Amino acid sequence: MKEVTASPGETEALAARLAVLLAAGDVIAVSGELGAGKTTFVRGAARELGVTEPVSSPTFTIGHRYEAPVPVAHLDLYRIAGLDPEEWGDLEPYFDGTIAFVEWPEHGGDWLPQARAVVTLEHVDESHRSVRIDSDLGL
Numbered sequence: 277m278k279e280v281t282a283s284p285g286e287t288e289a290l291a292a293r294l295a296v297l298l299a300a301g302d303v304i305a306v307s308g309e310l311g312a313g314k315t316t317f318v319r320g321a322a323r324e325l326g327v328t329e330p331v332s333s334p335t336f337t338i339g340h341r342y343e344a345p346v347p348v349a350h351l352d353l354y355r356i357a358g359l360d361p362e363e364w365g366d367l368e369p370y371f372d373g374t375i376a377f378v379e380w381p382e383h384g385g386d387w388l389p390q391a392r393a394v395v396t397l398e399h400v401d402e403s404h405r406s407v408r409i410d411s412d413l414g415l
């Protein structure tokens with residue numbers, strides 16, 4: 277599916293529609309250029325999944341794990357240039373029993389678990405983004 281959203285709130289609401297279809301072990305790749313709305317999308321999904329903490333970009337760490345009925349992981353691989361086995365070992369716990377959202381999944385290479393859904397965001401103009409969701413979840 278592909279929709280154009282007109283505000284961050286609409287992007288969050290669309291993410292919530294995906295979130296209700298997800299289960300523990302699912303990995304969601306969230307792609308798009310800087311400022312496309314990746315973190316906004318993850319925030320909307322995390323809220324729907326019961327995360328009450330503020331969800332922001334994991335700037336000083338690669339990832340963040342939020343407690344929720346099913347724990348939610350949020351990774352940003354922007355600064356990763358190809359993972360070596362040791363780095364992958366550090367990341368693996370984020371995927372253990374969680375619903376995991378990964379920004380810049382391209383940087384994870386072959387190490388990332390297969391994505392259940394691939395979200396691609398693009399700028400349309402200042403307030404509009406096109407949001408494409410490829411998955412077998414019926415959205």
Ligand SMILES: Nc1ncnc2c1ncn2[C@@H]1O[C@H](COP(=O)(O)OP(=O)(O)OP(=O)(O)O)[C@@H](O)[C@H]1O
Pocket residue numbers: 281282283284285286287308309310311312313314315316317333379402403404405
């Ligand atoms: N329709 C929209 N959907 C999402 N964000 C929007 C929209 N319109 C404007 N914005 C703005 O675009 C910015 C998106 O920032 P966000 O941090 O979500 O992007 P990002 O893709 O995670 O960036 P980065 O690559 O730096 O991590 C926010 O400032 C948000 O308010």
Ligand SMILES: [Mg+2]
Pocket residue numbers: 314315316333352379
């Ligand atoms: Mg971000």
